[in-house]
Amino acid sequence: MDKKRINLKNMNLKTITLAIPLLLLGSQASFGQLAAKKGITQEELYKHLNGLFQQGTAASKAEVLKEADYLAKSKKEEDQLLAGRIYTGLEKNDKAEAIKKSISKKFPKGITARNEAFGNLFEKNELTAAQAEAEYIRLSKQFPESSYDEKNRGIYGFALGVVAQQFAKEKNLEKVNSYLDQLKSTANYTNAIFAIGRELNQQKEYAFAQKILEPVYLNLSQQKSEGQKGNTGRQYQGGISLQYAEALLGNQQVDKALEILAKVQQESPSETATIAYAKALEAKGKSLDAFQLLESEVIKNGKEPKIMAELLPLYRKLNNSLSDTTNYLKGLNSRIDEMLVSKLQGEMVKKEAAQFSLVDRSGKEVSLASMKGKVVVLDFWATWCGPCKMSFPGMQAAVNKYANDPDVAFLFINTWQKEENYKELVNNFINENKYSFHVLFDEMKDRDKSVVTAYGVKGIPTKVIIDKEGFIRFQSSGGGADVEKIVHEISTKIELAKKG
Structure with missing residues (x-):
């Protein structure tokens, strides 16, 4: 994303991979070129730096650089x-x-070194529960929790949850219970319950899963009904609800599960919630209701593979084990098309596309003006963009x-590359993947002169559809992996753009 205006607090969260805040506003410290002012707080430093970033001038950037150089020493x-x-x-x-390369060596007992060590524990999926537990104990001795400020201790609770989840995978419920007791006093408890509950459901340990999920579900529901705000684990409410409902289904408490899933479907609809609700309806003997729910989801959002995997067996079941679904799928495709056309017609705009002229991989200059009379698809992308x-x-x-x-052209505009050898990186990527894309290189150094800025792009990938007269008709960001859905x-x- 274009960060001409950079918020340092957000930068902090994005760059610390384990999401453990390293800096707490309000703590007393002296910094950078502001050191001469006694009693400067970190909050004041952030305000000062953000103000300089927002100015976006050469002078303000030079001042920020001075602060960074001082802090680096x-x-x-x-x-x-x-x-x-x-x-x-x-x-x-x-x-x-x-x-980044030197900080762990300079501070071998510091937060970075500790986070990297614990990160290795989290990545070792092949460890048994006993091995993971032993590794956690070793790391806790190497990096004692008491050595760090309260605000930097979250990683220990997260690690406990990882070990507990591994014991859940091995159905060692006694150990799971022991770790949950340790976790109750930590901020990671709700997150851990979600992950452990999911693992227990996968192991069909429904009774124990229900036991640990139920109080958390009820607590989150109460918080919501009372309108409580803040960091109380509310972000896990949908996931906890789904795991709790799955445990209820596993324990044959279908009516209670249906009640919860109906609420989730209404308040936080998702593919996972829809499938769970459909399965609960089918378990209740309401196969037709389950089918209609899934079918309406497909018509609205396309043939997502997981939804289709549930829909077609239900269709066959409701049609006396009919094996041939050809005619049904043909009709379904027509209804999907109608819904998509109606949806996209509502999203159409008509604004003049910014003109540009960029160089492609062969060094040839390509202009939008030369494409007049064609529908042009722009895809803004970068090699680092997953x-x-x-x-x-x-x-x-x-x-x-x-x-x-001959009336359609695709242009893949490579943008927001920071590497000096970005053209080499792009060429290697395109060649290795054998893509036949017509790639153009955007202005990388002066963002104000870039095409991505001219089109108001806030994030990539962004795709723009320009009609034959040079008007933008569609502009959307975001990606996906479903080939059929993308093509459709x-x-x-x-x-639609061809029709003007």
């Missing part, structure tokens, strides 16, 4: 971490990387579909 780990985040914001990637790359098989299928249509949506947008 500090003997405090927190100062150096902040310097690294500032360097990242200023796109001084070499300096940021230098801090969702961009995830959608590329679908985009390749769309390119293939329109390969012989892009094709529908193209055909």
Whole structure:
């Protein structure tokens, strides 16, 4: 994303992989060029730095750089971490990387070194529960929890949850119970209950899963009904509700599960919630209701594989084990098309597309003006963007579909690359994956002159459909991996744009 205005608090959260806050506003400390002012607080420093970033001038950036250089020389780990985040914001990637590489060695008992060590524990999925427990005990001795401020201790509760989940996987309920007792006093308890409950359900330990999930579910429901706000684990309410309902179903308490799932479906609809609700309806003997629920979801959002895997068996069951679903699928496709066209027609806009001229991989200059008379599909992307790359098989299928249509052109605009050798990276990526994309290189250094800025793009991937007269008709961000869905949506947008 374009970070001309950078919020350092957000930078902190994004750059600490284990989401353990390293800096607490309000703590007393002296920093950077503000050190001469005695009693400066970290809150004041953040305000000062954010103000400089928001100015976006060469002078303000130079001032921020001075602060970062001073912090980078500090003997405090927190100062150096902040310097690294500032360097990242200023796109001084070499300096940021230098801090990242050296900080664990400089502070072998520091937060970074500790987080990296615990991170290795979290990544070792092949460990048995006993091995994970032994590793946790070893790390707790190497990095005693009492050595860190209260605000930096969250990782220990998270680790306890990981070990408990491993014991749940091995159906060692006594150990699970023991770890849950230790977790109750931590901020990680709700998160741990969600993960452990899910594992217990997978192991069909429904009675124990219901026992641990029920009080958390009831507590979260009460918080919601009372309108409580704050960090109380509410973000897990949907997931806890689904796990609790699954445990209830496993214990044959269908009516109670249905009540919960109906509420989740209404308040927080999702693919997972829909499937769970359909299964509960079927368990209650309401197969037709389950079928209609799934079918309406497919018509509204397309043929998601997991939904279809539940829908077609139900169709066969309701039609006396009919094996041939050809005619049904044909009719379903028509209804999906009608719904999508209606939806997209409501999303159509008509605004003049910003003109541009960029160089492609062969060095040839390509302008939007030269595409007049064609429907043009722009796809803004970068080599570091996971969702961009995830959608590329679908985009390749769309390119293939329109390969012989002279009225349609696809342009893949590579943007927001920070590497000096970005063209080499792009060429290698395209060649290795054998994509036939027509790639153009955006302006990388001066964001104000970039095409991505001219089109008001806030995040990538972003796809823009421009009609034959040069008007933007569709602009949307986000990616997906469903090839059929991508092709269907892009094709529908193209055909609507052709009609003007």
